[in-house]
Amino acid sequence: MTTLKGKAAITGLGITPMGKIFGHDAMYFAGEAIRLAVEDAGLTKADIDGLLINNGVGTAGALSLGLAPYLGFDALRVLNHMNAAGSTAAQMVMYASMCIELGMASNVVCVFADAPLQTPGPSAAAYARPTPPRGMASLAPAYGLYSVNAQYALAAQRHMALYGTTNDHLGEIAVSTRMWAERNPRAQMRSPITLEDYHNSRWIMEPFHLLDCCLVSNGAVAVIVSSASRARDLRQPPAYVLGIGQGHHATTNRGGWEPETHTAATIAKDTAFRMAGVELADIDVLELYDCYTYTVLVTLEDYGFCAKGEGGPFVSDGKLRPGGALPTNTGGGELSGYYMWGMTPLSEGIIQARGQGGDRQVEKHDLVMVTGNGGILNYHGCMILSPNAS
């Protein structure tokens, strides 16, 4: 059987300044990230023959196929605008890897950019939808159901009732993630927080405090995928793609089916780990999509790091913290670092696989697991990265 294991590698990484960076749109940030990624890899513009684009939620300069002419990519072999919400990073790297392995492209740029913050003010307003919905979609606002935050809070509340998960458990994830962010110069939120600070942060909607929720960021991340053989000759230590997979659970609104507490991470894991030929116990570093603290907890369970329902007690000994047994979200994640959808965990996964994490570098980093998550826990991506090709 043919396999993609070790056939492709991430060779370039570009990260723009993140957060409340005003005066630019998403197209600008994308261009900046791609410029940085090409320079990082030691490639030139002429080496790039693939461009995969993923736009965020903001409308300012929203990415389109127009990114190709904006950057003067006039003879691409591969071009697509991809969107599987927060799981898209894995989808892009998967598609790029397949194209490269099959000889249809050589160096494929995957980019995410977003600029939802266009004027100084509350971050929540950045994601507000101006057009009132009609039909069944008009039920949610009539009941006062606003914001994706509430959908995830409903999922977390369900988990709490079924399994006894508490705000102390979720709070530990907020605290451990912030401890890592303190060590990352790129992170937006670097002041230490305690469990008490977590409990004192305002309710957004119970059971979520402010510190259960991710940041809102302007910025962009670009990565370059190349063949493993090409990667060895480039400027940076390659981050080989040993395993990659997707899994998706539709919300059916039917009894007995709960993507909210049982995500499709199980499916993505099956594909990615089978490809990589590794076991869960082999994983050294975790970069988990953390749009909310709860997302981390449910993801740990669905991968089988602990049994279903035991995520709370599992994290509460501090094992996700710096120096802990299971270093997780080592750049501060989306909770404290920056919110670039699946590019947040992917970018930090590349840094860790390369061994370029500085103060936050995890000593043993042979296998780095990166996840993406989108929808209301509907869409999932998994990547296993390594400094070793096999």
Place this chain on the structure above:
Amino acid sequence: MTTQTEPARPAPVPDEVSAPYFEGARDGKLMLMRCLACGAWRFPARDRCDRCWSTETEWAQASGEGTLFSFVLMHQVYHPAFAREVPYNVAVVELAEGIRLTTNIVDCPNEAIHIGMPVQAVFEPVSDTVALPKFRPARG
């Protein structure tokens, strides 16, 4: 001189596919789509059964009985009409028919809301033409 009026809550806007749902609620009935081919209930209303893909559909009255699947207490004001309501609940109820829908729990203090509690549909008029199904604790 100006007078301050309470901003109105966003009213549901029925469209073609959802009209029987809102008309049913106005008449005190919880109406759901049911597939004529495979018998599966579905929510929200849409033109095709997601289980068997048939487009042959009927509207049938649901019992209005259910249990609380999950809930949140909204503390922030996302719409000015809810400014005096916070913290208010938003809930998901799983109906006896096996279908989940978003709603509010009424006639029950927030502190007493708990997942698994039996609930019963009630219908809250929004306008002359539209009502919203809400749920109160079931009386034993």
